[in-house]
Amino acid sequence: MTTASTAPWLLVTASIAATYVWRGAGVYCATRIDPQGRLFAWVTCVSYALLAGLIARMIVLPVGTLSSTPLIDRLLAVGLSFAVYYFGRRRPLRAVLSGVVVFILISALRDAMG
Amino acid sequence: MRLIMSTGQPIGIRFPLIVVPPAKLNGTASTITARSVRRQAWRDASGLPSLVLLTSMTGFGALARDSELGLGWAWLATAGIWGLPGQLAMVELYVSGTGLAAIAVAVGLANARFLPMAVSFMPLLATGLRRPLWLWLLVQLMSINSWAGSLRAFPTVPIALRRNYYVAFAGQCLLAGLLGTGLGYMGAAALPDSVTLGLIFLNPVFFAIILAGTPHRPGQVALLAGALIGPPLFWVNPDWGLLLTGVVGGTMAFLLTGSSSAGSRA
Numbered sequence: 556m557t558t559a560s561t562a563p564w565l566l567v568t569a570s571i572a573a574t575y576v577w578r579g580a581g582v583y584c585a586t587r588i589d590p591q592g593r594l595f596a597w598v599t600c601v602s603y604a605l606l607a608g609l610i611a612r613m614i615v616l617p618v619g620t621l622s623s624t625p626l627i628d629r630l631l632a633v634g635l636s637f638a639v640y641y642f643g644r645r646r647p648l649r650a651v652l653s654g655v656v657v658f659i660l661i662s663a664l665r666d667a668m669g
Numbered sequence: 670m671r672l673i674m675s676t677g678q679p680i681g682i683r684f685p686l687i688v689v690p691p692a693k694l695n696g697t698a699s700t701i702t703a704r705s706v707r708r709q710a711w712r713d714a715s716g717l718p719s720l721v722l723l724t725s726m727t728g729f730g731a732l733a734r735d736s737e738l739g740l741g742w743a744w745l746a747t748a749g750i751w752g753l754p755g756q757l758a759m760v761e762l763y764v765s766g767t768g769l770a771a772i773a774v775a776v777g778l779a780n781a782r783f784l785p786m787a788v789s790f791m792p793l794l795a796t797g798l799r800r801p802l803w804l805w806l807l808v809q810l811m812s813i814n815s816w817a818g819s820l821r822a823f824p825t826v827p828i829a830l831r832r833n834y835y836v837a838f839a840g841q842c843l844l845a846g847l848l849g850t851g852l853g854y855m856g857a858a859a860l861p862d863s864v865t866l867g868l869i870f871l872n873p874v875f876f877a878i879i880l881a882g883t884p885h886r887p888g889q890v891a892l893l894a895g896a897l898i899g900p901p902l903f904w905v906n907p908d909w910g911l912l913l914t915g916v917v918g919g920t921m922a923f924l925l926t927g928s929s930s931a932g933s934r935a
Contacts, residue, residue: 561769563742569769570759571749573777578808581787586801590792596887599789600923603891605782605915606813606880608899609754612911613873615900619757621869629870636874637881645882648717651875658874659867666863 624662632658706830710837713822718814718838719845721875724868726846729756730853736764740854747850748843751812753872755780781912783808785919786816793819794835796828807835815839817879824884891922 588595613621614629621629636654643649726747733743738760750756755776762772787808794807819835826834880892895918902917903910 561763561772563738565769566738566759566763566772567742567746567749569773570746570755570776573773574750574752574755574780574783575809576777577781577783578787578811579805581784582791582804582808584784584788585791586795586804588788588792595789595792597919597923598785599885600887600891600926601915601919602782602785602789602816603880603883603885603888604895604899604918604922605785605911606817606876607892607895608903608911608914608918609782610873610876610880611896611899612903614877616903617873619869620866624866624870632870633874633877636878640878640881647875647878647882650878651717651871654874655867655871658870659863662863662866663861 628661701827703830703833706826706833707837710834711841713818714838714841717875718818718842721872722842722845723849725753725872726849727853728869730850732760734854736760743850743854744847747846752780778908785915790816794832810839813876814842887922887926890926891919894918894921
């Protein structure tokens, strides 16, 4: 049961607005920035670092269901994906699936062993 | 064109799991048309990107139903917020009875990455655009998927056709996301626990691999910096740690690689 007091339309509208603020601010800045310039290069670096941080967090410190799995399983699986990617021929599909399938197998094994 | 069929398709829906390296755009520059670019974008998006969106938004759909948020609202949230961390924050705080202002701030913080992403991406779509107003609409389609996928493909897409590529790629992603939201809401995800975990895990692993494939050298350094300092900073401060990671890691990468590399991309 929910104890929510906010009306759904207000909740969703406010959340959309709170997200679009960043998108809109990005467009506003983007139209005033030189794509060949240093500021653009710096913001691109910030984007990459931010996304890497977000993804690393999802793997190392996940919230929700994933947090019930041992860290070592997650690190092993993602390590395998990177190994397949770099030592194979940089095929994303193959790399991602091998890591995820191994992760599923380890989780199933742990389940089976109780 | 290379066609790779998955051996272990994790869900029952048959997806054309085709991964075409963007460099293999058929034909020379003179034969690349808006139509061929769109078709290429659909092909690129129809593999892992669609699968990842389908499965991750299934999780959001299921959560929305558990939270007694209507399916229409869940769909509107997916299309309107179009950023999973913010969507999850919205639903989780809604259930916990948090006030509207606090929810909006949390959702905003969880999706703040869209600011630097838009700044570093939208100029690439602006070339030759007669009405810059379109950018305000195009930015709504931006997600990690369409951002990374487009940046990957843009070196082989003529500048004038990049908007076509982006809209086709991102549009396909949005459809997969909406489909996933609906499937999750209707409880299609009755899978063994280990498989469910694997599908959730698919999300970060996919993004890690896709980003690792960036040809942009300062970007590679920034990725490494962000991945290393991200978790500790998040652990210290869950609200601001991520933004700090972007600024600190990005600045480190920018200084380390030197500004001479500015404009060397796309």
